[in-house]
Amino acid sequence: MTPPPAKQPTALAPAQPAGERPADAVPPRLDSLPPLRVDGRMDRLRARLAGDGIDAAVITAATNVAWLTGFGGSNGTVVVTVDGAVLVTDSRYADQAPEQLEAAGCDAEVVIAGDPAPVGAERFGAASVVGLEATIAWGEQKRWAAATTAELAPMAEVVEELRAVKDPAELARIEAAAAIADEALEEIRPRLRAGVSEIEIQRGIDDAIRARGATGPAYDTIVASGPNSALPHARPTGRELAPGDLVIIDAGAVVEGYRSDMTRTFVVGEPSAETVDMIELVARAQAAGVAAVRPGAAAGAVDDACRSVIDEAGFGAAFIHGTGHGVGLDIHELPRVRSGATAILRPGHVLTVEPGVYVSGVGGVRVEDSVVVTASGCRALTRHPKDPRP
Ligand code: ZN
Numbered sequence: 001m002t003p004p005p006a007k008q009p010t011a012l013a014p015a016q017p018a019g020e021r022p023a024d025a026v027p028p029r030l031d032s033l034p035p036l037r038v039d040g041r042m043d044r045l046r047a048r049l050a051g052d053g054i055d056a057a058v059i060t061a062a063t064n065v066a067w068l069t070g071f072g073g074s075n076g077t078v079v080v081t082v083d084g085a086v087l088v089t090d091s092r093y094a095d096q097a098p099e100q101l102e103a104a105g106c107d108a109e110v111v112i113a114g115d116p117a118p119v120g121a122e123r124f125g126a127a128s129v130v131g132l133e134a135t136i137a138w139g140e141q142k143r144w145a146a147a148t149t150a151e152l153a154p155m156a157e158v159v160e161e162l163r164a165v166k167d168p169a170e171l172a173r174i175e176a177a178a179a180i181a182d183e184a185l186e187e188i189r190p191r192l193r194a195g196v197s198e199i200e201i202q203r204g205i206d207d208a209i210r211a212r213g214a215t216g217p218a219y220d221t222i223v224a225s226g227p228n229s230a231l232p233h234a235r236p237t238g239r240e241l242a243p244g245d246l247v248i249i250d251a252g253a254v255v256e257g258y259r260s261d262m263t264r265t266f267v268v269g270e271p272s273a274e275t276v277d278m279i280e281l282v283a284r285a286q287a288a289g290v291a292a293v294r295p296g297a298a299a300g301a302v303d304d305a306c307r308s309v310i311d312e313a314g315f316g317a318a319f320i321h322g323t324g325h326g327v328g329l330d331i332h333e334l335p336r337v338r339s340g341a342t343a344i345l346r347p348g349h350v351l352t353v354e355p356g357v358y359v360s361g362v363g364g365v366r367v368e369d370s371v372v373v374t375a376s377g378c379r380a381l382t383r384h385p386k387d388p389r390p
Pocket residue numbers: 001002250251261262263368
């Protein structure tokens with residue numbers, strides 16, 4: 001997936017480094033993934049809140065709730081105070097929530113209630129400043145304001161910064177998801193022939209992802225052929241592939257909530273000279289971007305590395321999106337990887353490097369890998385070959 005439009009860049013909080021693995025190591029198998037544990041995450045959040053002058057926090061974003069507690073339901077609110085935590089959810093999750101929290105090593109109390117605000121307000125105690133996630137809905141915010149006399153302060157990307165750095169169990173799931181998408185693309189490649197429609201290819205990839213044990217695609221799989229490939233977020237259509245087409249395939253899988261993200265560009269039949277140039281250019285830009293990923297580098301330097309290659313070739317105006325994004329429980333998360341991004345890369349960050357050029361009437365080329373920052377550089381999690389011949 002190409003990155004979303006710009007918001008404010010933020011610095012990233014330090015956290016534990018991730019495990020190192022050789023670049024050619026066999027990807028983790030679904031039946032032998034290490035357990036996901038959330039121990040220590042609540043305390044890391046408390047330390048961060050204390051630094052921000054926040055006494056208690058209300059977390060409502062589903063992926064943040066999942067990361068903090070292990071709860072996988074769609075409706076949960078976590079209230080974190082200096083000495084405790086409570087997960088408020090509804091009666092559908094009366095059994096699931098305590099089980100999931102225990103399995104993940106989370107000692108938060110589970111309370112079943114229709115409205116989390118009065119439950120949370122009771123726990124705030126002497127808190128004078130309560131942080132509410134900035135993404136909280138307006139109506140919900142009003143309920144919290146009515147329930148407490150504490151000052152409510154917006155918290156932007158606090159848990160998101162903490163969870164940008166993945167632990168080994170999280171990495172194993174992203175890597176397993178990436179391996180499944182690699183294989184799904186391998187399975188579908190022989191079908192990239194003139195006369196096959198974009199939608200048929202999309203279905204084939206999605207079926208192959210599910211058949212390998214993933215929950216499903218990580219996002220709506222993109223198959224964009226010929227003129228459609230000039231649109232970075234084209235939706236698959238009934239258009240049939242034709243000789244000479246560029247075909248962009250952007251596909252990822254989900255394993256236990258963790259997502260992978262990869263793009264490859266193929267050519268149907270014989271490529272034109274222009275197409276060959278575009279493919280060669282994007283390959284060079286993408287390699288330059290990956291080479292710039294290392295701990296201590298600013299995320300913006302990765303964008304610069306890709307963009308300068310494309311600029312020098314005179315295609316600067318055809319690279320119409322940012323270079324990448326973090327990926328994990330959400331398909332787009334921190335760190336952002338685009339021009340001017342100041343976040344400092346750390347071991348355990350997982351990010352995409354996905355430059356592309358898009359020429360109206362001709363088509364587009366994008367190549368994307370998900371990589372994990374290691375102690376010395378980075379390691380690709382998506383490993384499907386980059387040869388544009390199907
Ligand atoms: Zn993608």
